[in-house]
Amino acid sequence: MPFIESTAVHGKAYDVIVVGSGAGGGQSAYTLTLEGASVLMLEAGRNYEPARETAMFQTPELAPLREVITPDKPFGFYDATVGGGWQVPGEPYVQTSNDDPGRFDWWRPRMLGGRTNHWGRISLRNGSYDFKPHSRDGLGFDWPISYEDMAPYYDKVEMLIGVYGANDGLENTPGSPPGCLLTPPKPLVSDLLIADRSGKLGIPVIAGHRAVLTQALDWKSLPAKLHPGNATAQQLVARSMQQRAPCLWATPCGRGCSVSANYQSVTVHIPPALASGKLDILTDAMVYEITLDKMGKANGVSFVDKKTGRHRHATARVVVLAASPCESARILLNSKSASFPNGLANSSGKVGRYLMDTVGADLQGQVPLLENLPPHNEDGVSGLHMYTPWWLYKDAAKLGFARGYHIEFGGGRKMPDMGTGAGLEWLTGGSYGRKFKQDVRRYYGSFVHFSGRGEMIPNENSYCDIDPTVKDKWGIPVLRFHWQWSEHETRQAAHMQATFARIIEAMGGRVSGEVQTDGARAIHPGGSIIHEVGGAIMGEEAARSVSNKWCQTWDVSNVFITDGAPFPSNADKNPTLTIMANAWRVCDHILERMRRKEI
Amino acid sequence: MDRRTTLKWVLAAAGAMAGPQRLVYGLERADSGAHAHDTSATKGYGIDPDLSRVYKPGELWPLTLTGPQRDTARVLCDLIIPADSSSPSASEVGVVDFIDEWISAPYSQQRQDRGTILKGLAWLDTEAALRYAPSTSFAALTHEQQTAVCDDICLLEKAKPPLAEAANFFARYRDLTAGGFYTTPQGRQDVRYVGNVPMTHFDGPPPEVLKKVGLA
Numbered sequence: 001m002p003f004i005e006s007t008a009v010h011g012k013a014y015d016v017i018v019v020g021s022g023a024g025g026g027q028s029a030y031t032l033t034l035e036g037a038s039v040l041m042l043e044a045g046r047n048y049e050p051a052r053e054t055a056m057f058q059t060p061e062l063a064p065l066r067e068v069i070t071p072d073k074p075f076g077f078y079d080a081t082v083g084g085g086w087q088v089p090g091e092p093y094v095q096t097s098n099d100d101p102g103r104f105d106w107w108r109p110r111m112l113g114g115r116t117n118h119w120g121r122i123s124l125r126n127g128s129y130d131f132k133p134h135s136r137d138g139l140g141f142d143w144p145i146s147y148e149d150m151a152p153y154y155d156k157v158e159m160l161i162g163v164y165g166a167n168d169g170l171e172n173t174p175g176s177p178p179g180c181l182l183t184p185p186k187p188l189v190s191d192l193l194i195a196d197r198s199g200k201l202g203i204p205v206i207a208g209h210r211a212v213l214t215q216a217l218d219w220k221s222l223p224a225k226l227h228p229g230n231a232t233a234q235q236l237v238a239r240s241m242q243q244r245a246p247c248l249w250a251t252p253c254g255r256g257c258s259v260s261a262n263y264q265s266v267t268v269h270i271p272p273a274l275a276s277g278k279l280d281i282l283t284d285a286m287v288y289e290i291t292l293d294k295m296g297k298a299n300g301v302s303f304v305d306k307k308t309g310r311h312r313h314a315t316a317r318v319v320v321l322a323a324s325p326c327e328s329a330r331i332l333l334n335s336k337s338a339s340f341p342n343g344l345a346n347s348s349g350k351v352g353r354y355l356m357d358t359v360g361a362d363l364q365g366q367v368p369l370l371e372n373l374p375p376h377n378e379d380g381v382s383g384l385h386m387y388t389p390w391w392l393y394k395d396a397a398k399l400g401f402a403r404g405y406h407i408e409f410g411g412g413r414k415m416p417d418m419g420t421g422a423g424l425e426w427l428t429g430g431s432y433g434r435k436f437k438q439d440v441r442r443y444y445g446s447f448v449h450f451s452g453r454g455e456m457i458p459n460e461n462s463y464c465d466i467d468p469t470v471k472d473k474w475g476i477p478v479l480r481f482h483w484q485w486s487e488h489e490t491r492q493a494a495h496m497q498a499t500f501a502r503i504i505e506a507m508g509g510r511v512s513g514e515v516q517t518d519g520a521r522a523i524h525p526g527g528s529i530i531h532e533v534g535g536a537i538m539g540e541e542a543a544r545s546v547s548n549k550w551c552q553t554w555d556v557s558n559v560f561i562t563d564g565a566p567f568p569s570n571a572d573k574n575p576t577l578t579i580m581a582n583a584w585r586v587c588d589h590i591l592e593r594m595r596r597k598e599i
Numbered sequence: 600m601d602r603r604t605t606l607k608w609v610l611a612a613a614g615a616m617a618g619p620q621r622l623v624y625g626l627e628r629a630d631s632g633a634h635a636h637d638t639s640a641t642k643g644y645g646i647d648p649d650l651s652r653v654y655k656p657g658e659l660w661p662l663t664l665t666g667p668q669r670d671t672a673r674v675l676c677d678l679i680i681p682a683d684s685s686s687p688s689a690s691e692v693g694v695v696d697f698i699d700e701w702i703s704a705p706y707s708q709q710r711q712d713r714g715t716i717l718k719g720l721a722w723l724d725t726e727a728a729l730r731y732a733p734s735t736s737f738a739a740l741t742h743e744q745q746t747a748v749c750d751d752i753c754l755l756e757k758a759k760p761p762l763a764e765a766a767n768f769f770a771r772y773r774d775l776t777a778g779g780f781y782t783t784p785q786g787r788q789d790v791r792y793v794g795n796v797p798m799t800h801f802d803g804p805p806p807e808v809l810k811k812v813g814l815a
Contacts, residue, residue: 057797059787070708251795
């Protein structure tokens with residue numbers, strides 16, 4: 001009975017409780033159950049079935065308001081997110097500032113699979129520099145592990161979830177061993193033009209890496225590499241891989257995928273875990289506290305059954321938090337007891353601290369060379385066929401900011417939407433009538449856009465704590481956010497803008513709107529890139545971090561964290577692949593310690 | 600590009616920035632209070648709507664436009680996107696219904712547009728009466744007369760200062776008309792969008808495309 005009711009947990013003792021079902025929770029449940037541990041997964045949102053629920057080929061005119069974003073569906077009507085969002089009714093949070101530079105916007109999807117349902121699927125490995133940033137420039141923190149510790153897990157995750165990409169041998173941009181990556185999709189014409197003109201500026205452009213099956217997974221050989229010596233796990237994983245179809249080269253991945261061609265926790269991690277018979281899943285269960293036994297060890301969690309409003313308790317030998325960094329921090333901070341008056345595992349005072357997002361700035365341009373191209377299908381994999389990794393490592397001293405960014409770009413004759421034909425006055429002189437129709441045909445598909453995604457250095461002024469007065473509708477104290485960018489981030493955002501303008505001009509194009517030279521205005525608000533990490537960082541010393549290198553809290557030995565909260569830095573590389581690799585690494589360690597009966 | 604198309608991203612960022620003006624987030628749905636004076640619908644489709652059904656204007660919230668307003672809206676839609684050899688006019692593919700759906704929606708962006716559009720449609724009639732005959736309406740003017748009015752407001756930078764608000768209205772109306780039109784099957788056909796079909800392989804740009812941009 002994999003999906004259970006809240007009453008069913010009473011009296012049951014699991015090996016491990018996993019809080020959350022996204023990249024961290026999904027990977028944790030997968031690793032633990034396939035290696036024999038019994039797991040209860042608790043998810044605050046509802047169950048979600050992509051095969052039945054995903055809107056795959058629906059066109060905008062079938063939706064309300066032509067599918068545009070609204071406060072109800074912040075990424076568009078057909079976006080995969082079906083619960084939660086920027087705001088969750090009855091579950092507020094507090095900002096200490098409402099100005100853009102001081103804001104942190106918190107994205108909280110509440111559904112099985114969490115953020116993995118709609119995410120961009122961009123799957124980049126952190127490089128060796130990214131694990132030791134403090135050693136390189138004296139800022140922020142080193143990870144207590146190195147690239148070599150993570151590499152085998154990057155290999156495994158890539159093989160399991162299916163990531164396309166290529167090995168380009170660029171600095172701090174790791175390749176993968178043979179057999180890990182799938183063939184990258186063919187570039188679009190805009191990609192090729194950007195690559196050509198960027199190349200002339202000394203800016204590299206290489207194949208993107210995304211968790212989309214450009215070909216079927218090799219289910220005959222991969223399972224043995226993932227689970228050597230474990231015939232049962234191999235069988236389950238082989239079967240699960242066979243259930244996934246290769247990409248149909250249509251419809252945006254952000255809607256989810258009904259044929260499981262891209263990675264979602266619900267289509268990749270959870271099915272084999274469920275098939276193992278070792279996983280129970282309880283949805284609509286919002287965990288708010290880790291409970292302790294008399295010895296000071298965790299013995300389970302308390303949660304609200306959101307269907308009934310009842311508070312319940314579940315029991316396990318080990319608790320793994322993967323609720324999203326801020327929610328995991330909230331659970332720890334709200335787990336107060338005589339021995340932990342300031343929250344569980346918070347003797348360092350570091351829970352909630354060093355919250356990070358990604359530096360983001362965007363620019364769009366119009367390129368005459370791309371006008372009036374012969375019609376052809378440019379849907380592709382719906383994102384990032386190619387990208388630019390950070391390329392100015394040698395120039396760090398003279399840039400005025402310490403860390404780098406990568407560039408995500410795109411263009412093409414994509415499905416027309418409410419932006420098609422809109423805001424063209426700067427090109428058309430305000431045409432209407434037949435001339436306008438000709439203009440729209442001419443400019444359709446001729447736009448390119450650039451998104452910089454860069455590293456933020458953790459600082460003392462960006463953190464969350466518990467608001468002293470506000471509670472959610474269940475009576476649980478809520479988070480309060482404090483946020484501040486440093487000049488390392490704002491200058492980086494200004495550099496992004498200048499770089500994008502150079503590339504657009506090198507393409508013979510024109511920038512749409514202003515090139516923002518003030519980085520503080522170019523940068524998107526904290527949290528808006530949805531690369532929330534930090535808040536319970538791992539480190540070498542108990543006084544300066546929340547957990548050790550196994551993401552095991554220093555204070556309570558059977559509490560682990562496998563979402564992005566333990567990240568001591570937030571490289572420009574999108575965090576999801578690293579969350580999964582790290583979760584697998586941590587869960588291997590948990591299994592080993594459980595076998596040795598140490599926890 | 601990552602999880603978003605450009606437009607979605609830009610709109611999402613703008614939406615996030617516009618965000619609620621209160622420090623406590625999530626206590627209630629967006630949009631409460633700000634438009635208390637108008638009586639249009641206050642309930643959206645919710646965070647977990649049925650994605651598989653087909654939605655028609657008027658099903659989720661009551662529509663707004665009166666008969667005369669629809670006449671003005673239709674005429675303006677078709678001045679912006681008339682029929683030609685490639686495709687029908689905007690009103691022929693339901694864009695007036697779409698604009699009515701849009702300005703009747705309970706979300707902040709749409710409520711803001713509601714004011715702009717209703718005022719602008721009224722302005723067109725007033726302007727028609729001022730310019731041509733006291734009892735006439737914009738819809739009743741000749742095509743040449745209608746065009747003369749539009750020519751004065753089709754670009755903000757060139758509009759005379761007293762017409763700035765009307766020019767803003769025209770720009771917004773043109774955007775909505777275009778968005779409404781190019782998101783229909785006829786609109787997609789017009790710009791020759793050929794995607795959204797399942798395929799077994801993806802070939803990238805054909806040789807003639809590469810040749811045209813000089814990358815062959």
